[in-house]
Amino acid sequence: MTRPELLRVEGITKAYPGVVANSDVSFSIGEGEIHALLGENGAGKSTMVKMIYGLVRPDSGVMTLRGAGYAPSKPAEARRLGVAMVFQHFSLFEALNVAENVALGMESPPPMRELAARIRAVSEEYGLPLDPSRMVGDLSAGERQRVEIIRCLLQDPKLLIMDEPTSVLTPQEVEILFKTLRQLAREGTAILYISHKLEEIKGLCDEATILRRGKVVATCTPRERTAREMAELMVGQALKTPERRLAAKGEVALGVSDLSVESPIPFGTALKGISFTVAKGEVLGIAGVAGNGQDELLLALSGELKAAPDKVRVLSQPVGDLGPVERRRAGLVAAPEDRYGHAAAPDMSLVENAFLTAGVRKGLTKNGFVDWSGTRAFAEEIIAAYDVRTPGPDVAARALSGGNLQKFLMGRELMQGASVIVINQPTWGVDAAAAAQIRQSILDRAGEGAALVVISQDLDELLEVADSFAVLNEGRLTRPRPTEGLTMDEIGLMMGGAHGMEVAHHAG
Amino acid sequence: MDFGGINPVILIATLMASAVPILLAALGETVVERAGVLNLGVEGMMVIGALGGFIVAVHSGSPLLGFLGGAVAGALLSLIFAALTQVFLANQVATGLALTLFGLGVSSLGGQGYNGIKPPATGQLLPDALAKLPVVGPIVFGHDWVVYFSIFMTAALWWVLKATRIGLIIRAVGESHEAAHALGYKVNRIRLMCIAFGGAMAGIGGAYLSLIRVPQWVDGITAGAGWIALAIVVFASWKPWRVLLGAWLFGGITVLQLNLQVAGSGIPVEYLSMAPYLITILVLVIMSAGRRGKANGAPASLGQNFHASR
Numbered sequence: 101m102t103r104p105e106l107l108r109v110e111g112i113t114k115a116y117p118g119v120v121a122n123s124d125v126s127f128s129i130g131e132g133e134i135h136a137l138l139g140e141n142g143a144g145k146s147t148m149v150k151m152i153y154g155l156v157r158p159d160s161g162v163m164t165l166r167g168a169g170y171a172p173s174k175p176a177e178a179r180r181l182g183v184a185m186v187f188q189h190f191s192l193f194e195a196l197n198v199a200e201n202v203a204l205g206m207e208s209p210p211p212m213r214e215l216a217a218r219i220r221a222v223s224e225e226y227g228l229p230l231d232p233s234r235m236v237g238d239l240s241a242g243e244r245q246r247v248e249i250i251r252c253l254l255q256d257p258k259l260l261i262m263d264e265p266t267s268v269l270t271p272q273e274v275e276i277l278f279k280t281l282r283q284l285a286r287e288g289t290a291i292l293y294i295s296h297k298l299e300e301i302k303g304l305c306d307e308a309t310i311l312r313r314g315k316v317v318a319t320c321t322p323r324e325r326t327a328r329e330m331a332e333l334m335v336g337q338a339l340k341t342p343e344r345r346l347a348a349k350g351e352v353a354l355g356v357s358d359l360s361v362e363s364p365i366p367f368g369t370a371l372k373g374i375s376f377t378v379a380k381g382e383v384l385g386i387a388g389v390a391g392n393g394q395d396e397l398l399l400a401l402s403g404e405l406k407a408a409p410d411k412v413r414v415l416s417q418p419v420g421d422l423g424p425v426e427r428r429r430a431g432l433v434a435a436p437e438d439r440y441g442h443a444a445a446p447d448m449s450l451v452e453n454a455f456l457t458a459g460v461r462k463g464l465t466k467n468g469f470v471d472w473s474g475t476r477a478f479a480e481e482i483i484a485a486y487d488v489r490t491p492g493p494d495v496a497a498r499a500l501s502g503g504n505l506q507k508f509l510m511g512r513e514l515m516q517g518a519s520v521i522v523i524n525q526p527t528w529g530v531d532a533a534a535a536a537q538i539r540q541s542i543l544d545r546a547g548e549g550a551a552l553v554v555i556s557q558d559l560d561e562l563l564e565v566a567d568s569f570a571v572l573n574e575g576r577l578t579r580p581r582p583t584e585g586l587t588m589d590e591i592g593l594m595m596g597g598a599h600g601m602e603v604a605h606h607a608g
Numbered sequence: 609m610d611f612g613g614i615n616p617v618i619l620i621a622t623l624m625a626s627a628v629p630i631l632l633a634a635l636g637e638t639v640v641e642r643a644g645v646l647n648l649g650v651e652g653m654m655v656i657g658a659l660g661g662f663i664v665a666v667h668s669g670s671p672l673l674g675f676l677g678g679a680v681a682g683a684l685l686s687l688i689f690a691a692l693t694q695v696f697l698a699n700q701v702a703t704g705l706a707l708t709l710f711g712l713g714v715s716s717l718g719g720q721g722y723n724g725i726k727p728p729a730t731g732q733l734l735p736d737a738l739a740k741l742p743v744v745g746p747i748v749f750g751h752d753w754v755v756y757f758s759i760f761m762t763a764a765l766w767w768v769l770k771a772t773r774i775g776l777i778i779r780a781v782g783e784s785h786e787a788a789h790a791l792g793y794k795v796n797r798i799r800l801m802c803i804a805f806g807g808a809m810a811g812i813g814g815a816y817l818s819l820i821r822v823p824q825w826v827d828g829i830t831a832g833a834g835w836i837a838l839a840i841v842v843f844a845s846w847k848p849w850r851v852l853l854g855a856w857l858f859g860g861i862t863v864l865q866l867n868l869q870v871a872g873s874g875i876p877v878e879y880l881s882m883a884p885y886l887i888t889i890l891v892l893v894i895m896s897a898g899r900r901g902k903a904n905g906a907p908a909s910l911g912q913n914f915h916a917s918r
Contacts, residue, residue: 155790175792191790193783195908196776203773204780205791212771366908 103130106290107152107170107259112161114147120314121147125161127309127316129259134281134291136301136322139311140334140531145294148311149261152292153185154178165258179207184252185261191248194237194367198247201236205251222253226280237367241389242273249280260284261292266300270389271559271592278304296334296532298327312336335532349567350380353551354401354432354520355413359420361396361405369393369575371400376570376580378551380519383542384580385566386555388595393575394555395437398524401553402434403427414520428460428518435513437524437555439502443509446498450490453497454479454512461516482511487537503530510538514545521545524555539565559591571595614867619860621746624755627859629654629813629821629830631758633837634844634851635765636809642769642846643802644782644909648704649689650810651834652711657682657811658818659715662727662825665815671730675754675815682811683804685711690803694796697913712828722825730754730820754816759852761809766848778802782907785914795914810834836885843892845905850895858888 108128114121122144129135139145150156152163154172163170165181172178175185192201199216203209210218216232223230228246236244245265252260262281266274281291281304293305301308302322310318310333318333359374371393378384388394399405401412402424409418414430422430436442444453455464455475464475479493486507490500497505507530513521526542527535542565546552555572556562562569563583570580571594578594633650640647647653660681665674689707692698730752732739738749769775777798781788785795817829836858844850865880873880 154792175790179792187790191787193780193787195783195905196779200776200780203776204788204793209773 103133105129106131106133106166107292108164109148109152110162110164112148112151112158112163114144114151114156114158122151122158122311123314125311125314125316127319129290129292129307131258131290132285132288133307134285134293134305136305136308137292137294137311138296138298138301138308138330138334140296143311143334144314145311146263149185149263149292149294152178152259153183153261176207179205179255179257182256182258183261184255184257184259185263186245186248186252186265187263192236192244195235197233197235198230198239199232201247202232202251202254205248206255218254219250222250226250226253226283227276228280241391242269245269245277249277253284257289259290259292261294263294264296265293266295266297270595271588272595274300298322298330301330302327310334331532349382350549352377353380353415354378354553355416356401357411357413359400359407359411361400361407363393363396363575364399364405365395367391368396371396372575374400374577376577378520378553380549380551381546382568383546383552383554383566385562385569385583386553386572386577387557387559387562387569387591388555388572390557392572394524394557394572396575397572397577398434398436398522398555401432401522402436403432425460428457428516431519432522433457433461433513433516433518433520434522435509435524435526437528439505439509440498444497444505447496449496450483450488450493450500450508451476451479453508454482454493458512458516461518478515482508482515485515486511486541487534503534506530507534507538510541514541518550520551520553522553522555526554526556527558527561528556535561559588614864614871617743617746619863619867621750622863623856623860624747625751625859626821626863627855628754628758629816629833630837630840630858631852631855632754632761632813632816633810633834634840634855635758635761635848636806636813637837637841638844638846638848638851639765639769639778639809640802640806641841641910642782642907643778643799644785644907644912644914645693645799645803646700646704646911647686647689647707647803647806648701648838649686649707649711649834650806650837651830651832652708653682653685653807653810654711654814654817654830654834654837655715655828656685656711657814658829659719659722659814659825660811661815662722662818663718665727665819666722666725669728671728671819674727674819675812678811678815678819679808680811682809682814683807686803686807686810687800689807690800693913694800694803697915700911700913708834716827719825719827723827725824727819727823729823752820754812754820757812762848762852769848779907782909785909785912789914799914810837813837836888839889840892842906843889843896845896846907847905850892854888854892857891858884861887 106129110126112125113123125148137145137148147156151158154175154177199212199219202219203215209215219230219232228250230243230246230250236247265277269277285291295301305322308320308322309316312334355377357375360372362370369392376384400407403422404424407420409420411420413419414432417430419427419430440446445456455470458478459465462478464471476493482488483490483493488508489504510526526538530538539561542552542554554562554565566583568580569583569586571578573595633654637647637650657678661674661678664677665671685707689703692703693700732750733753733756734749739745741749769779777793781793781795781798789795814830818825822829840851840854844854861884865883868875869877869880
């Protein structure tokens with residue numbers, strides 16, 4: 101099936117100081133085609149679409165839209181020419197309502213009342229119900245994404261760019277999103293779909309362009325390839341599946357009972373009656389759509405949020421009222437999700453960052469002074485064991501790429517010999533090879549008898565590493581169940597289904 | 609109908625006038641903070657506006673030009689702040705404090721030859737026939753134009769922030785500069801314009817002190833009014849009508865306690881003098897209490913500099 105060509109990208113190159121983000125990238129998208137841009141983090145996908153959307157200008161190369169030259173200098177121009185984008189992060193305003201958020205993304209929005217009516221109409225048409233007067237801060241992740249999609253649809257785009265749209269959705273919501281996207285494609289809208297989730301791309305996309313280190317390494321038709329083939333094209337090497345070393349489940353290492361805390365985060369979710377136990381050698385996977393209490397749970401376990409002493413117990417010792425340092429001493433370490441600012445102090449060196457959480461457990465102080473040579477040795481040990489790509493341990497944490505810093509931070513927590521390890525989003529923004537390595541070390545630590553709690557939004561990851569599985573939904577935790585034998589459908593239902601979404605009922 | 613030597617009609621009329629400097633400065637700062645910028649230099653911009661307005665009015669003989677001069681002087685000073693924080697990404701708190709000290713110093717130097725001069729007078733706006741009406745006369749009709757201007761600006765800013773596209777963009781920039789940038793808005797340029805507006809408003813507020821309230825040039829004429837304006841913005845939850853309420857409350861209690869001092873009430877002067885600060889803050893705290901997080905309306909990016917990286 102040949103389609104008339106909509107967008108053609110030829111020989112695009114974009115370099116930043118020290119890194120070439122895109123080098124001689126060429127591909128084309130036909131009208132009504134769903135085209136995947138596939139690649140690891142840092143492969144240059146985001147830079148590429150930012151150039152198409154006019155946020156970044158290419159150093160060289162040309163783009164044509166329907167045969168005419170296309171070089172948008174700002175997003176407004178791209179929107180005017182019919183290119184719209186749904187962002188992965190950072191483009192909604194929590195304190196504004198839905199209609200205001202939509203208006204901000206439009207060139208000449210109609211008066212608010214009319215806009216609200218149009219939002220209702222379009223959202224009905226595509227089966228994405230939304231109330232225009234609701235505050236975005238109160239919406240679920242899936243609903244927020246609908247705001248972005250509707251913002252784009254109201255401008256009748258020819259090309260819709262979607263940057264990792266499913267990372268925050270439940271499986272049911274993903275299905276509905278795909279139905280909407282297929283409907284749009286049938287109506288002639290081309291979709292540029294960015295992802296690194298291969299199964300999704302196989303199910304949805306007509307064509308795929310695979311990027312690696314800024315270059316196009318392959319173009320293929322996803323339906324005709326296996327996920328593994330595409331993954332290896334993406335990574336450029338054969339992938340190892342993590343191996344599980346079976347350990348006999350030991351006694352309970354972490355016990356949490358009826359833990360309820362208010363959220364300190366604006367628009368956060370309070371935890372309501374959380375109870376679970378994790379035994380030595382067990383990995384508990386906690387799934388859930390972002391914003392359902394994951395951050396709060398991490399804070400409550402790490403000790404940043406305190407509770408009554410017996411609500412949290414480490415090796416039968418009540419630690420609920422202790423802060424992070426005392427909890428580390430008791431044997432519990434935690435790795436938060438936000439790398440720049442929460443898990444690490446971005447402007448401090450890796451050595452200093454290593455000391456910040458490992459000082460207590462690794463005995464890196466002598467008579468109240470920091471043992472710098474010991475700390476440096478520990479940092480170097482992490483760098484070697486986790487293959488952290490850095491010029492040395494003295495560079496600032498900020499200077500490392502997200503994936504590399506994540507490897508360092510995971511290593512820092514996993515190598516402290518703690519008996520309970522809590523991790524939020526262990527492989528967020530990490531490339532597939534490094535993610536496999538991090539998952540392997542999680543399993544290794546469990547094999548050595550540690551109890552782990554892994555909070556993640558990546559279901560495949562949880563199914564790979566977790567022995568038992570629970571879901572956080574609006575601050576409540578479901579009863580943990582053994583991972584073995586769980587189906588995607590059951591997981592979806594545990595996650596609260598599709599949050600009232602309905603399938604598009606638009607005929608035509 | 610006096611109560612202990614205090615006439616309520618005169619009291620209300622006076623408080624409306626005495627609240628003008630704080631009200632204008634606080635309204636300007638509301639816009640600045642809604643755009644996500646914390647400019648602690650309000651006091652400095654007011655005092656520069658007071659001097660600039662005074663000089664222009666004395667030399668031109670026109671109080672109207674004087675207010676214009678005050679606005680320009682305040683805006684120019686605020687542009688120093690804007691350049692430092694928006695272009696060179698300096699820390700906003702430190703820069704704002706420096707701006708206050710700088711403004712106080714410069715005004716003290718520039719005002720050297722202007723002590724003891726009387727500025728041209730600004731009369732009441734409406735004819736005497738209206739202003740002489742009982743009760744409503746002094747309260748509604750008896751003011752100079754700046755009082756009406758300050759109330760008009762309250763309504764105008766409320767409407768602009770609530771219902772117009774410009775207001776929406778300002779709020780968006782203050783709420784999440786990354787998101788605004790991703791949608792293609794020029795975050796730093798919008799903020800720069802808001803800062804200049806805030807400076808102009810503070811300058812007019814300052815000029816009201818030197819041209820109408822006092823009316824002459826005195827060193828340090830603002831006497832902390834800029835700080836009160838800053839506090840009112842926060843406790844008024846960044847809402848123009850509440851800013852008006854806060855400013856009038858403060859102005860009202862200031863006038864009342866002066867009257868009480870004159871009337872020779874038994875309350876020690878120290879307590880009376882601190883009353884305006886205490887009561888204003890207390891009332892506004894009570895009003896903004898109980899609505900934590902999203903409802904108190906603090907712009908989420910307040911005080912954070914924005915730099916467009918990749």
